Amino acid sequence: MRKFKEFIIAKLILACGLASILFVLLIFLFLLKEGFAVFKTVSPAKFLFGKSWYPISEPAQLGILPLILGSLMVTLGAAVISIPIGVGCAVYIAEAAPLKIKEILKGGIELLAAIPSVVLGFIGMITLVPLVKNVFHLPTGLTALSGSIMLAFMAMPTIVSIAEDALYSVPKTYKEGALALGATHWQAIYRVMLPAASSGILAAVMLGIGRVIGETMAVMMITGNAAVMPHSLLQPVRTLTATIAAEMGEAVVGSQHYFALFAIGIVLFVISFVINVSADLFLHRKR
Amino acid sequence: MFRAALFSLALIFSWTCASMAGNKNIIQIKGSDTMVNLGQAWAEKYMEINPQEFVAVTGGGSGTGISSLISGTCDIAETSRSMKKEEIKLAEDRGVEPLEHTVALDGIAVVVNPRNPVDKLTLEELRGIFMGAIKNWKEVGGEDKKIVILSREVNSGTHVFFKEHVLRRGNEKGPEEFAPNALLMPSSQAIADEVAQNSNSIGYYGMGYISPKQKPIAVAKDEKSGYVSPDIQNVISGKYPISRPLFLYTNGQAQGLVRNFLDFVLSKEGQEIVLATDFVPIKK
Numbered sequence: 001m002r003k004f005k006e007f008i009i010a011k012l013i014l015a016c017g018l019a020s021i022l023f024v025l026l027i028f029l030f031l032l033k034e035g036f037a038v039f040k041t042v043s044p045a046k047f048l049f050g051k052s053w054y055p056i057s058e059p060a061q062l063g064i065l066p067l068i069l070g071s072l073m074v075t076l077g078a079a080v081i082s083i084p085i086g087v088g089c090a091v092y093i094a095e096a097a098p099l100k101i102k103e104i105l106k107g108g109i110e111l112l113a114a115i116p117s118v119v120l121g122f123i124g125m126i127t128l129v130p131l132v133k134n135v136f137h138l139p140t141g142l143t144a145l146s147g148s149i150m151l152a153f154m155a156m157p158t159i160v161s162i163a164e165d166a167l168y169s170v171p172k173t174y175k176e177g178a179l180a181l182g183a184t185h186w187q188a189i190y191r192v193m194l195p196a197a198s199s200g201i202l203a204a205v206m207l208g209i210g211r212v213i214g215e216t217m218a219v220m221m222i223t224g225n226a227a228v229m230p231h232s233l234l235q236p237v238r239t240l241t242a243t244i245a246a247e248m249g250e251a252v253v254g255s256q257h258y259f260a261l262f263a264i265g266i267v268l269f270v271i272s273f274v275i276n277v278s279a280d281l282f283l284h285r286k287r
Numbered sequence: 288m289f290r291a292a293l294f295s296l297a298l299i300f301s302w303t304c305a306s307m308a309g310n311k312n313i314i315q316i317k318g319s320d321t322m323v324n325l326g327q328a329w330a331e332k333y334m335e336i337n338p339q340e341f342v343a344v345t346g347g348g349s350g351t352g353i354s355s356l357i358s359g360t361c362d363i364a365e366t367s368r369s370m371k372k373e374e375i376k377l378a379e380d381r382g383v384e385p386l387e388h389t390v391a392l393d394g395i396a397v398v399v400n401p402r403n404p405v406d407k408l409t410l411e412e413l414r415g416i417f418m419g420a421i422k423n424w425k426e427v428g429g430e431d432k433k434i435v436i437l438s439r440e441v442n443s444g445t446h447v448f449f450k451e452h453v454l455r456r457g458n459e460k461g462p463e464e465f466a467p468n469a470l471l472m473p474s475s476q477a478i479a480d481e482v483a484q485n486s487n488s489i490g491y492y493g494m495g496y497i498s499p500k501q502k503p504i505a506v507a508k509d510e511k512s513g514y515v516s517p518d519i520q521n522v523i524s525g526k527y528p529i530s531r532p533l534f535l536y537t538n539g540q541a542q543g544l545v546r547n548f549l550d551f552v553l554s555k556e557g558q559e560i561v562l563a564t565d566f567v568p569i570k571k
Contacts, residue, residue, distance in 0.1 A: 139433040225471040249351040
């Protein structure tokens with residue numbers, strides 16, 4: 001009887017494990033099935049490298065290059081802002097901060113992760129957008145830069161907590177050895193700790209970027225959503241995610257527009273898949 | 288502990304089932320963001336008169352409402368544009384027979400920031416601005432500043448109407464498009480907010496959104512005819528050139544609750560609510 005119970009529980013857990021994989025597979029298959037239908041009418045090259053996105057015109061123009069570049073631009077901007085601050089913060093928490101400050105900082109960063117993105121977007125719209133407009137003397141503050149700054153806030157918790165873990169997992173003897181050889185605290189961090197934790201820190205950065213590229217609500221509210229080819233950070237852009245979110249409600253089920261939105265989903269899926277896999281590779285490189 | 292949890296779970300479950308079974312008197316209305324306040328006002332008054340019935344109104348855009356009507360998740364779709372041919376075909380394929388009812392009129396106001404000296408434009412100038420041919424306010428008598436175009440997202444009936452009637456001059460299949468650098472805003476309120484804080488911007492929305500923080504532009508059909516401001520008299524008389532009908536769509540001839548609601552909307556009382564929410568009643 002006890003053995004039977006064990007057996008049932010083991011199988012149930014197995015089923016739970018398999019279910020998550022099954023769901024991912026089903027989602028992927030569904031995306032492929034719906035998305036590839038668009039290539040019956042538009043060639044993949046024209047879809048990926050077309051420069052104009054007018055999905056509801058006749059004939060529809062379905063070029064997503066401005067959207068891809070928009071997403072990349074916002075992400076790049078967010079990375080440039082969040083990586084140095086995030087890694088710096090992790091180093092401070094792991095190496096330098098007194099216990100009390102450490103606790104406060106960690107709590108604060110967890111709190112930052114808990115703010116819903118729509119709230120961040122709203123705050124950005126009211127405070128950051130007019131600021132960006134006035135500081136750079138732009139016609140409008142709804143720009144890629146505003147999106148980047150807001151998204152940097154969202155990437156930070158991921159980067160800080162994973163990078164901090166990576167620093168903790170460096171064996172104590174490394175640092176002690178460096179200090180015993182006469183290195184200063186900063187030299188030990190810079191020359192020994194950071195290189196030893198580099199794979200974990202890279203993974204942290206990758207996961208942070210993965211979070212940013214998939215973010216929708218905040219960017220939709222503050223980047224202006226104009227589907228132009230982006231030339232600078234100080235101009236409105238439209239991202240892949242915002243396009244899907246804004247247009248899926250309207251798209252007639254089974255129309256070319258509908259399939260095109262799913263194809264955008266595939267592009268997004270591929271991008272975040274690559275980012276996650278490379279993060280995973282970095283994370284396990286050492287072991 | 289475990290028992291208590293199980294018990295409360297069972298309680299919640301049975302309660303949900305009960306409330307779902309009791310929902311026979313509910314009307315689901317979905318669609319145009321422009322009309323969501325109007326729909327809400329109708330629903331409130333209607334529920335006052337018929338307390339045993341319940342009307343739920345949600346927005347999301349005209350297209351969202353039509354999709355829901357087709358997939359059977361709402362009883363009435365509010366739309367600020369007529370259904371497209373492909374949507375009607377899709378509905379018929381699914382066994383849904385959409386029926387159009389005109390319930391109100393709406394003027395589309397073009398608005399700028401109150402600090403902007405420009406207060407009147409011709410349709411041709413509007414067309415030039417929103418297509419990106421006119422790039423600077425000084426070209427239409429304003430300051431030497433770049434124009435920031437604000438448009439709605441493509442899921443908006445207002446977006447489609449403005450494109451077809453201003454940009455394409457009423458030719459629905461025309462080649463004209465909004466300038467690619469037009470900012471696509473997720474809601475009429477977002478346009479109102481951006482116009483309120485940005486003195487270079489120009490946007491459009493349903494007349495009901497006009498507030499002192501934005502300045503409505505008087506519009507003329509051409510240079511010879513006079514400039515007309517967007518208000519209720521001018522929309523009823525047809526003098527204001529950018530106005531449109533608002534629709535309710537039902538699946539087939541409305542029956543039962545939906546019929547009751549529709550009758551109420553078209554009644555004198557219903558049309559007074561139209562006026563009270565800054566839309567324009569249809570002539571009887």
